[in-house]
Amino acid sequence: xxxxxKAMASQVEAETRSRIAKLMEKGIVPGxxxxxxxxxxxxxxxxxxxxxxxxxxxxxxxxxxxxxxxxEDKLLAKIEELNRRADIHGIMLELPLPKHLDPRKAMMTIAxxxxxxxxxxENMGALLxxxxxxxxxxxxxxxxxxxxxxxxxxxxxxxIVGHSNVVGKPLAAMMLNRNATVQVCHxxxxxxxxxxxxxxxxxxxxxxxxLIKADMVKPGAYVFDVGxxxxxxxxxxxxxxxxxxxxxxxxxxVPGGVGPLTVSMMLSQVVSATEAQTGHL
Amino acid sequence: xxxxxKAMASQVEAETRSRIAKLMEKGIVPGxxxxxxxxxxxxxxxxxxxxxxxxxxxxxxxxxxxxxxxxEDKLLAKIEELNRRADIHGIMLELPLPKHLDPRKAMMTIAxxxxxxxxxxENMGALLxxxxxxxxxxxxxxxxxxxxxxxxxxxxxxxIVGHSNVVGKPLAAMMLNRNATVQVCHxxxxxxxxxxxxxxxxxxxxxxxxLIKADMVKPGAYVFDVGxxxxxxxxxxxxxxxxxxxxxxxxxxVPGGVGPLTVSMMLSQVVSATEAQTGHL
Numbered sequence: 226x227x228x229x230x231k232a233m234a235s236q237v238e239a240e241t242r243s244r245i246a247k248l249m250e251k252g253i254v255p256g257x258x259x260x261x262x263x264x265x266x267x268x269x270x271x272x273x274x275x276x277x278x279x280x281x282x283x284x285x286x287x288x289x290x291x292x293x294x295x296x297e298d299k300l301l302a303k304i305e306e307l308n309r310r311a312d313i314h315g316i317m318l319e320l321p322l323p324k325h326l327d328p329r330k331a332m333m334t335i336a337x338x339x340x341x342x343x344x345x346x347e348n349m350g351a352l353l354x355x356x357x358x359x360x361x362x363x364x365x366x367x368x369x370x371x372x373x374x375x376x377x378x379x380x381x382x383x384x385i386v387g388h389s390n391v392v393g394k395p396l397a398a399m400m401l402n403r404n405a406t407v408q409v410c411h412x413x414x415x416x417x418x419x420x421x422x423x424x425x426x427x428x429x430x431x432x433x434x435x436l437i438k439a440d441m442v443k444p445g446a447y448v449f450d451v452g453x454x455x456x457x458x459x460x461x462x463x464x465x466x467x468x469x470x471x472x473x474x475x476x477x478x479v480p481g482g483v484g485p486l487t488v489s490m491m492l493s494q495v496v497s498a499t500e501a502q503t504g505h506l
Numbered sequence: 507x508x509x510x511x512k513a514m515a516s517q518v519e520a521e522t523r524s525r526i527a528k529l530m531e532k533g534i535v536p537g538x539x540x541x542x543x544x545x546x547x548x549x550x551x552x553x554x555x556x557x558x559x560x561x562x563x564x565x566x567x568x569x570x571x572x573x574x575x576x577x578e579d580k581l582l583a584k585i586e587e588l589n590r591r592a593d594i595h596g597i598m599l600e601l602p603l604p605k606h607l608d609p610r611k612a613m614m615t616i617a618x619x620x621x622x623x624x625x626x627x628e629n630m631g632a633l634l635x636x637x638x639x640x641x642x643x644x645x646x647x648x649x650x651x652x653x654x655x656x657x658x659x660x661x662x663x664x665x666i667v668g669h670s671n672v673v674g675k676p677l678a679a680m681m682l683n684r685n686a687t688v689q690v691c692h693x694x695x696x697x698x699x700x701x702x703x704x705x706x707x708x709x710x711x712x713x714x715x716x717l718i719k720a721d722m723v724k725p726g727a728y729v730f731d732v733g734x735x736x737x738x739x740x741x742x743x744x745x746x747x748x749x750x751x752x753x754x755x756x757x758x759x760v761p762g763g764v765g766p767l768t769v770s771m772m773l774s775q776v777v778s779a780t781e782a783q784t785g786h787l
Contacts, residue, residue: 329637349634350627353679354671356610380694388682390635397678397690398634401669404694406701409678413661413685420687 234489255499263293315341364396366486384424515770544574596622645677647767665705
């Protein structure tokens, strides 16, 4: 089975739209601010994608464009201004920042309750402690898909390839919170194949095109490919999709798998943040 | 080899003592407050052990005894008072609390920079993100021992049994921050032996006496036994020490292994917190 991330995302978006409608009835208009510093073309594209996703579900989104050479003080002051604004419920800061700015400091300045990317240490800590609030959107999307597919996480063998702050580490903690047995591998792992072959659930977020071949996957596994790699004029994942799809129970394609799910979780989290801030849980 | 936790702890305490002396020269007296609510005998004993450990290295420690039926507001106000006091650099709250008090709320009230147990979500989040500041003392002690023994963590297969907030989850993140390949098992894991047998490093924090038998350990492994179980009139760990010691490269005994290391890390962290708060890093 191919996991249709687009279709699943559409369903999440439909639910999100109806949650927004309920808030609107009460006079609450959820609002997202997306901050972009400078004019990195990839970042510009991601921000555009976010705004168009917001538009799709009827979420008000504001574009905060700052100049490449902005002082750190001014960036932090801008974030604090957004923290104070009652009509802004979610704040996203597009990374990477220009080199003279400290991304950690900027992320920490975002009010935890408006941190819809889930990157603030307080949100990451709550996640690690099993009291998940706002969490990173890609792990959230993968957990959502597994639950949606009826995959039992308790006692399942989950293998994650990649130990980034954005995917691998938070996903490992979220899987542990659900009592999966969790293995995390990465570029320093010896005999990767011995580990990946044991995963009932295999999540790959390594950024290496075609890293996972058919003989590295347990027959019947659920495979999530987080990779987005440009090879020639094609976008491919970290998994050799054509070979692995015949072995796996289910697999996400690239594009059209984890990507759309991630975006839909971002939208859903803006609404959750709004609900929490306005006491309409 | 038997890992002599007491000897290692003595060495940490000697270093801690000299760091305290340096602060004293500058007129800074590090201070710890240990809060105990009620009169749970085990908690009383732990608090006593902490005070006597402080006394051993010349660390000023204050006992904050609160009555069993204290209002939550009053407990939180007391914590806030300690947060404000310039002569208190570390605050520990003995858990469990009486049932009418929310431990999460209390822990979150402790100022992150004084949270020498490392349990505050902000500290846990910094840990998960690889920017470790104050961290839970047992994982810190295990990492310290491994580094002290010259065990290379990068690329090592680390297997952790137990996924608690205090040991398993933060230790997994700390091992990943050091590029170990990490497997976390727990009570929901199927075929525990298949996992434990692959660990170059095996950490057991399950609370089950004698859970780990000789055939569950990889020959040459480094074994850390976090268990403290009362069996009859003896204190035993989670590992069948007598059988495993002949297979492992090194193993911690119970008592005298991870326990003393944990206490020494707590002392060291009070001094680190003092150094950070007074700008004497």
